[in-house]
Amino acid sequence: MVKTFKDFPGVQWVEGAGEFIKINDEKCIGCGNCVKVCLAGCFEIMEKKAKIKSLEKCLECAVCWYVCQEEAIIFSWPPGGTGYKSDWG
């Protein structure tokens, strides 16, 4: 199954990516850096901790992982053939 979103034309998301980004609650200090840099709105702060709202619009750019100074974000690539794709990059 492939999903599209009106806010992000020209990109498709192939289902099955799963939780390829995870947050280590113990390390997270709730600084909100991941929320600020993520253009897909994948993160939110709840009870002073970052939570993954949804990875369904994630473009796998890894900027959340770069800006996490506490190393609380665990980033890996989604399984082969899943996640975003575009013809216009």
Add this chain to the structure above:
Amino acid sequence: MDEDFDIIVVGAGFGGSVAAKLCADAELKTLMLERSENVGDKVISGLTIPFQGFLFAPAFIRDGNPPFERPADGIVNYIIKDIDKGDIEIDDSLKVPKPLSPIIAFGYNTYCKPFCQWQARKAVEAGVELRTSTTVTNFIKEGEFIKGIITDKGEKIRAKIVINAEGSQGILAIKAGVREKYPPETISLADTYDYVMRKEDIDKIFGYSVKMCWGWDEQKISPPLGYGNGLMVWPYRSSIHFMQDQCLRTDQKSVPNLGKLFDEYHHNITSKLLWWKDLVAPRAKLRARMWEGFEIYVGLNKKLRKMPNHTDGMILIGDAAGLESTELCDGVPAAWYSAEIAAQVAIEAIKANDVSKAFLKKYDDKIKAHSIIQWSIKGRNRYNLRIAQQEHDIKKLKKYIHQGWGLGSLTHFTTPFMKLLLAYVKEDPTIITKWIKMYFRYYQNWLHESYDYVKKKVIKVTASKRVRKKERKFLSTLRFIDLIMKSMLRIRRVLKIIIIPLSNSLNTLMRKSLPIIEPINSAIIKLLNPISNKLSNKMIKFVDKANPSIFYVY
């Protein structure tokens, strides 16, 4: 079941396919793994691949028919002092003059996907086994040696050498303990918009020029200077790419709210900048929006620059080796160069039956000796724009734009360029005519939308006597150039004693002479404009009608 290969290439981007093809050409059993369903699905950039990328690219690219969207003949820089009052200065000094332009191009604008697919098909034709929809999750390690890879499906595939072309994030290289995660101030997030537009409109509004916008941060019209690329608009065949990008951290304390800022920048530039508002907006339709992170300032940090690019059984290339360019904001040339060097070293290593770190150091030595790679990762001209911003100094701003994106680039690019050029000429004196043929063939391909695997229009061979005569003249000129170049090589001592030392001082020479040369050059170009235009049109007509075979390299 376990399998064995000589080479496994991880990633089928701009670097990966080149390394894989060259290894397969040497009859090495080569496997290339790509995590996306189709090659190029996940490659995002706004992209002019500059001319030096093609000139010094592996022969199959230089002498081939890769697909691209439009030749680029230069850059128009908009220095926006006050957008509301329309106080804007223009620096368009970096432009290939007519009649050379548009056939002799400054670079080629391209979508990543068709280009990467073209390269991957060449690799497969050479004998590479390509497996898509395959994510590499880890390496097979024996002691210090990388002995193969493990996929997301749990397959273990062994190889004598792994060429890691995984891209800028370097997740696997970090896992292998070869490299470290980059700090956020070295990473730029590129927010990219693709607009559809009629070719005729693009021809009129952009021609062959890339447009760049630079402004003070408080105007919120382009990302903070020096902390990213500012804002760039690339004309393609019948679409344009708009890219704004900004570093993830601009000081040691905080990261910017990029979601909010990018929306503001994009809204302000598209609603306030006159040429966009009046000319582009009524004619353009948004087709796609996407983004990607680039490690554009890694090369400026000595510690990061010194991170290993190889280990026992593995070589890293392109962005995975930290070779994204600070000076160019374009990692493709370095990806090609490093892929070719990696393939050469891997072939030698397998022949010598020694894939140790000590043997593969040859790769690192060659990367360090490559004048254009080193220039492109260490250059500080664009980075210096942040100083102009911090000091709110318009003189400095104009100076650094001129240095980075104007004719001033000759003051730091000429020496590394000439060094590489001379090395290529020394190796193959007929390279000059191969380059000339490349420019003409590429332009003819563009006119007719005729590339390998995609031929929208078939190039018809004309029987006109006039064209035939011009073809003969073109070929005899090339033969004459080859003759001159071959005879020059017989006097190698001249090269050694005069030309090579002279090339080392070319940057200094350009620094001293450019203030005098530039105004004269610009006056001459203006004066000769009517004649140059006529000549340029004649050349275009010739390329349009000429028999394509005269531009082939055999």
